[in-house]
Structures are given as structure tokens and as C-alpha cells.
Amino acid sequence: MVGSFQLMKSLNRSLILNIIRSAGMISRADIAKKTKLTPPTVTNITGGLLSEGIILEGQTGPSSGGRKPIMLRINSRNFFIAGVDVGVKKIRFGLADLNADLSYQTVVPISERMSEADLVRVITEQVQKLMRESAVPKEKMIGIGIGMHGVVDAERGISVFAPGLKLKNIPLKTMLEDVFLIPVKVENDVRAMALGEAWFGEGRxxxxxxxxxxxxxxxxxxxxxxxxxxxxxxxxxxxxxxxxxxxxxxxxxxxxxxxxxxxxxxxxxxxxxxxxxxxxxxxxxxxxxxxxxxxxxxxxxxxxxxxxxxxxxxxxxxxxxxxxxxxxxxxxxxxxxxxxxxxxxxxxxxxxxxxxxxxxxxxxxxxxxxxxxxxxxLGDSAGLIGACTLVLSDLFSLNYENTKQTV
Ligand SMILES: [Zn+2]
Incomplete structure (x- = not known):
């Protein structure tokens, strides 16, 4: 079944994760203050996130009188996303951590008359190569984000029309989820880019x-x-x-x-x-x-x-x-x-x-x-960072369909 990554269990978890992400480092007490959740709820949820390796306990923060609080932060190098940016002339691939720091980037040119099967094969091979070369175990991969040029049905993950490839109705999400058994997000490349800018670029x-x-x-x-x-x-x-x-x-x-x-x-x-x-x-x-x-x-x-x-x-x-x-x-x-x-x-x-x-x-x-x-x-990486942000926004954000994704 797709979605082995046991993350999206409740809105409160997303809420807390997003607060830790945007704060960089934060104490449990401050999370409780910001979320208006009770301290035991915060302790309970952060305890779960800690044991899953999604967050880390860091140094102690400034004391407000009593004992110095322990600060929490995202364990950004513990989980990874494969990003795919399908342009008109080339396809970029890269591995991103939870901060959208990219590594293992490759570029594959789009050949003349690339068929639907060719495209899916290239993406599959390159993502497998990324995972192999980076030695990231499968359970640490939280998803594949694809920014695709042309018209995209993001909800169903279908490339409706890709003018650079002259192809229509490619069910990328289904085809790749069948292979990798992790969530695949597909969005128009420029929309993905905008999301990337909002999270990691000029739009922060x-x-x-x-x-x-x-x-x-x-x-x-x-x-x-x-x-x-x-x-x-x-x-x-x-x-x-x-x-x-x-x-x-x-x-x-x-x-x-x-x-x-x-x-x-x-x-x-x-x-x-x-x-x-x-x-x-x-x-x-x-x-x-x-x-x-x-x-x-x-x-x-x-x-x-x-x-x-x-x-x-x-x-x-x-x-x-x-x-x-x-x-x-x-x-x-x-x-x-x-x-x-x-x-x-x-x-x-x-x-x-x-x-x-x-x-x-x-x-x-x-x-x-x-x-x-x-x-x-973000320069040439804008598309890839955007593609990875499609998956990250599912992980951290309250605005998306998180609650539907219980596994
Ligand atoms: Zn026109």
C-alpha cells in the first residue's frame, strides 16, 4: 500500500511540525503557547515525532526562571524526497532533505519522440539510481515530487498535456506509485516553483x-x-x-x-x-x-x-x-x-x-x-526545489489534504 511513511495522523501533528519547522528551534512550552494545545498533548505528540526520528532534541534554550527548556528541531537529514523537474528540453532529478537541500542531481535530455513508456522508464531508473547512489533506505524516502511542464491534473496526478513531449494523459502518479510504493505528487512545474519560492526562496x-x-x-x-x-x-x-x-x-x-x-x-x-x-x-x-x-x-x-x-x-x-x-x-x-x-x-x-x-x-x-x-x-534549482516542496507541503502544512492520507 502506498504511504508506508506513518506521518499524517492528525492535524495537531502537522500543526506542531509546522511550528517547529518555521521556528527552527522551539521548546515544548512555546509550542503549547503557540498552538493553544495542552502541555500533555504537546509532550505526547512530540514524543511520537522524536521516536519516529522526525524531530530532534537540541541544546537547551533560555530559561524563563526555572529549568532551561530543551529545544526541538526538525531532523532534516533523516528523511528524503526524490524531486523530478520535467521541462520542455530536459528532465532534472535530485534528492532533497526536509530543508530542500539538494544532492545527487542529474539532468537527462528529452529525446525526440519520447513515448509515455520511455518517460516513465527514465523517471523510474533515475529515481532508483538516486536512491542507490545516496544509499538512502526506502523507509527514509517520504515521496516523489514531480513538476511537469504543461497542463497537469494535480489531484489525480495526471500530465494532461505536455507540449514538449507531445504527449497527453500520462497517469504519472499511479504508474510511479505502483513501482515505488511511496506517495507521488504531480503538479505543473511553474506552480511547483511558486510553492518552492514560498517555502525556501524569495517568497518566504x-x-x-x-x-x-x-x-x-x-x-x-x-x-x-x-x-x-x-x-x-x-x-x-x-x-x-x-x-x-x-x-x-x-x-x-x-x-x-x-x-x-x-x-x-x-x-x-x-x-x-x-x-x-x-x-x-x-x-x-x-x-x-x-x-x-x-x-x-x-x-x-x-x-x-x-x-x-x-x-x-x-x-x-x-x-x-x-x-x-x-x-x-x-x-x-x-x-x-x-x-x-x-x-x-x-x-x-x-x-x-x-x-x-x-x-x-x-x-x-x-x-x-x-x-x-x-x-x-533559487536559479536553476527552482523547479527541483518546487517539485520536492510538493511532498514537503503535504508533510508540514495544514492547508493540504493531510487528514485524508492516514495510512
Ligand atoms: Zn498561446
Whole structure:
């Protein structure tokens, strides 16, 4: 049966675990104060958590008169999660502890015509390899978290449509739980990323935030009141397909002028190609050895760093389109912070400066200008950390379906 990890037994356990996690170190008395649970209940539950190796007793804390209290903390290196980040071009794997510290990371490219069976086989083999190389025993693995690009039915753990693989309806959760017999969580990659930012990145301490990923596509993960907001039909955050130009280029979704045709990877590449064909001198063609296929976001960024006018213009243009989208988000949801990540965001100021300028210019009030716009601090690991956080949020949080998961 799936769920050998005997953890989610009651809300009180989750409550206490989450308080210990967020405090770092805390005494039993302070847990009782914060939770309003009785001291015997706290002693009882923490006793269980101690004997299961989920928490540890640490040094003594400051005394408030009597005996110095013993501090409790999460035993973060005692349990592990396998994280899988399935992008458009590659799949990243890593092992995380309860602090989402990653080790044993590997990257596997997505091959042309990867079938559903191939994908499940690659994930299975790589997760088995992670467990073998790290020598983590199976009972210490609390789950597998998968951030999957495209449309995902998170509740049932199905990849509904993965455009990078051109595959539909892959029941990842069921297929992998059958193999590993531990819980498997599947979520859209950008939503997972947003959760990762909320727990371990730029979003720590915030109840509301939006995380935008700009790479081969553009998506957003929205967190409201500490929870992922998916919308009624799982479409919330699909900002890559919001209209940026009614007469713009055709998008992979069939519409015209979607944001991602103008500000994601291929939009940048096409903008460069168009100017090169018109004969505009630029370092981009040289740096791509004159081969259109070699033009990439990285090449454009490198050219911009060398002062290439066209490259800078292309990145600034993308930044302005993103700025318009971010301005829309500010006026619709008014989050305190918007975090920008993904490959294209590595162009840093070339993109973020025009983005912020547009948001400032379009804000309808002084308050709207207070939204903080930052680059993700988790970098290339954001997706993996997010994938692992899918499992961690089940472990620690009260907001999720914990109580249903009794084993
Ligand atoms: Zn579209």
C-alpha cells in the first residue's frame, strides 16, 4: 500500500511540525503557547515525532526562571524526497532533505519522440539510481515530487498535456506509485516553483505571491492565502497564453499574439532571425556561427553583454511585454511580490529593468507601485526545489489534504 511513511495522523501533528519547522528551534512550552494545545498533548505528540526520528532534541534554550527548556528541531537529514523537474528540453532529478537541500542531481535530455513508456522508464531508473547512489533506505524516502511542464491534473496526478513531449494523459502518479510504493505528487512545474519560492526562496513569510517562469514557454504560479491557486479548471496562471498583441504571431496553442510568442525563448529567436534576414548587422549571427538553429536565448544574452544593439533591443522588447503582463497581474491580484525565474530571466537587468519601468509607468496608484519584482534566488534549482516542496507541503502544512492520507 502506498504511504508506508506513518506521518499524517492528525492535524495537531502537522500543526506542531509546522511550528517547529518555521521556528527552527522551539521548546515544548512555546509550542503549547503557540498552538493553544495542552502541555500533555504537546509532550505526547512530540514524543511520537522524536521516536519516529522526525524531530530532534537540541541544546537547551533560555530559561524563563526555572529549568532551561530543551529545544526541538526538525531532523532534516533523516528523511528524503526524490524531486523530478520535467521541462520542455530536459528532465532534472535530485534528492532533497526536509530543508530542500539538494544532492545527487542529474539532468537527462528529452529525446525526440519520447513515448509515455520511455518517460516513465527514465523517471523510474533515475529515481532508483538516486536512491542507490545516496544509499538512502526506502523507509527514509517520504515521496516523489514531480513538476511537469504543461497542463497537469494535480489531484489525480495526471500530465494532461505536455507540449514538449507531445504527449497527453500520462497517469504519472499511479504508474510511479505502483513501482515505488511511496506517495507521488504531480503538479505543473511553474506552480511547483511558486510553492518552492514560498517555502525556501524569495517568497518566504508571504501569504500571497506570484512566481513567473520565462523559458520556452511562460507560466505563472499563484499563491493566495498560503495556498496554490489553480482556478476552477486548472488554468489559473497560464499567462503565456494571455493576449499581448491581437495581431501578433501564431502561438503553439493556435491563437495569435499570445505573450509567449513575443517574450519566451522562440519569440526572442524569431525576432533576431527576422532582423538578420533583413541584413541588420549583429554579433548574434557571428556567435551562432551563421546558423539560425544555433540562435538561442543564451546567445542573445551573450551578445547583449558585449553591447550588441539588436540583442539589447530584443531583450528590452521582451522585458516590456513581460512588464505589461506583470502590470496586468498587479491590477488583477495585487500581490506584494512577483518573482521572475526561468532561463530567459537570466538576462537579468536587460529584461528586468524595462519590465519594472513598464509596471511603474502603468500603475494606477502609488500603492500599485509597491509590488516588489525580484529575480528568483533559487536559479536553476527552482523547479527541483518546487517539485520536492510538493511532498514537503503535504508533510508540514495544514492547508493540504493531510487528514485524508492516514495510512
Ligand atoms: Zn498561446
Amino acid at each position: 513569510g508571504l501569504d500571497d505571491l506570484i512566481c513567473i517562469n520565462v523559458g520556452y514557454g511562460i507560466g505563472a504560479g499563484i499563491i493566495m492565502n498560503g495556498r496554490l491557486f489553480r482556478g476552477s479548471h486548472g488554468l489559473a496562471g497560464e499567462i503565456g497564453h494571455t493576449v499581448a498583441d491581437l495581431n501578433g504571431p501564431r502561438c503553439t496553442c493556435g491563437n495569435y499574439g499570445c505573450l509567449q510568442t513575443l517574450a519566451a525563448h522562440d519569440g526572442l529567436k524569431n525576432a533576431a532571425l527576422k532582423e538578420i534576414i533583413l541584413g541588420r548587422p549583429t554579433l548574434i549571427s557571428e556567435m551562432a556561427d551563421g546558423k539560425p538553429d544555433k540562435i538561442s536565448g543564451i546567445v542573445i544574452h551573450e551578445a547583449a553583454k558585449l553591447g550588441d544593439e539588436l540583442a539589447i533591443e530584443i531583450l528590452r522588447g521582451a522585458g516590456r511585454y513581460l512588464g505589461a503582463a506583470v502590470s496586468n497581474l498587479v491590477h488583477i491580484l495585487n500581490p506584494p511580490k512577483i518573482i521572475v525565474g526561468g532561463g530567459i530571466s537570466k538576462a537579468g537587468a536587460f529584461i528586468l529593468d524595462p519590465l519594472r519601468e513598464v509596471v511603474m509607468k502603468r500603475s494606477i496608484s502609488e500603492e500599485a507601485r509597491k509590488t516588489v519584482i525580484v529575480e528568483s534566488g
